[in-house]
Amino acid sequence: MVAFLGMGLLGTNFVKAMLKKGVEVQVWNRTPGKAGALAGEGAKAFEQAADAVRNADVIHVTLKDDASVNDVLNLAQGGFKPGAIIVDHTTTSVEGSIERTNLWKERGYTYLHAPVFMGPVNALESTGFMLVSGDQQLISKLEPQLSAMTGRLINYGEQPGKAAGMKLVGNLFLVSFTAGIADSLSLASALNIPSSDVGELFDIWNPAMILQARLKKVAGGKYDNPSWELSMARKDTQLFMDTASKAGKGFIAVPAIAKKMDQLIAEGHGNDDWTVLGKDSRM
Structure with a gap:
C-alpha cells in the first residue's frame, strides 16, 4: 500500500x-x-x-x-x-x-x-x-x-541533505539560464531579430556544448591565460545595455553582471579571462 x-x-x-x-x-x-x-x-x-x-x-x-x-x-x-x-x-x-x-x-x-x-x-x-x-x-x-x-x-x-543541495544547485542554474534566455530575447527584440532566428542560431551554435568546459574553467581558478579578456566582455556587455535601452527594452540579469565586472576590473582583473566572474564562487 x-x-x-x-x-x-x-x-x-x-x-x-x-x-x-x-x-x-x-x-x-x-x-x-x-x-x-x-x-x-x-x-x-x-x-x-x-x-x-x-x-x-x-x-x-x-x-x-x-x-x-x-x-x-x-x-x-x-x-x-x-x-x-x-x-x-x-x-x-x-x-x-x-x-x-x-x-x-x-x-x-x-x-x-x-x-x-x-x-x-x-x-x-x-x-x-x-x-x-x-x-x-x-x-x-x-x-x-x-x-x-x-x-x-x-x-x-x-x-x-546532499540530494537537497544538488537539487537547489540545479534549480539555480535553471533560473539563471531562463533569465539569460529572456535577456537574449530582449536584445534580439531591440535589434528587430525574431525569436525564431535566435532559436536557429542556438540550434547551429549550441551553447550547451561548451557547458562542461566553461564549468571547469570557472571552477579551476586560473584566469591568467585569457581567451576573452574581462575588459572586452565588459565592453560587449555595455553594447547590450545601450542597444536595449535605446529600444526601451530591459534586462533581468545583465545589469548585475555588468556591476560585478566593473568591481573586478577596479580590482585589477581587466586583463584576466572573463570567467574570473566566478572567482568568488570557488570553494
Missing part, C-alpha cells in the same frame, strides 16, 4: 502513473477536490491526512516547502503504520532535509528526501531524474520503486 500527500500537478501525475502500473494508492490534499478527482481513476481519496496514510508502507510527499512538509507530516503522523517510510519529493532546504531525517528517526519512522528534476509530463511518463542521498541500505531497498517513478535515480551517497 502506498500513500501520496500533495496532489499538485506533479503529485497528481505521479499517482496516475502508479495507478496505471497497478499500484494501490491512497491520496490526500489540503483541497479535497484535487484528491477526489483521482478517485475515478482508481485512487482512494481521504479528507484527513492521517486516514490517507493508514496501512501505507511508503508515504510519498510532494508539497511546497519545508513548512508545508512539516505541517502535513505532523497532521498525518497519527495514521502512520509502524515502520512506515516517508519519501519526500519536495524541493526544500538542506537544513530542513537533515532535520527531518533525524526527527522522524527519533519518532520511529524513516524519512528519505528524494527531490526531482521532473515536470508533470515526466511524472506521468516516468521519465526525468530523481535525486537521493543518505542511508544506503534504505536507498537500495527503495531503488526498484523509485526507479520505476523516473527515468534515472541518481544516488549522491551517504550524506543526508
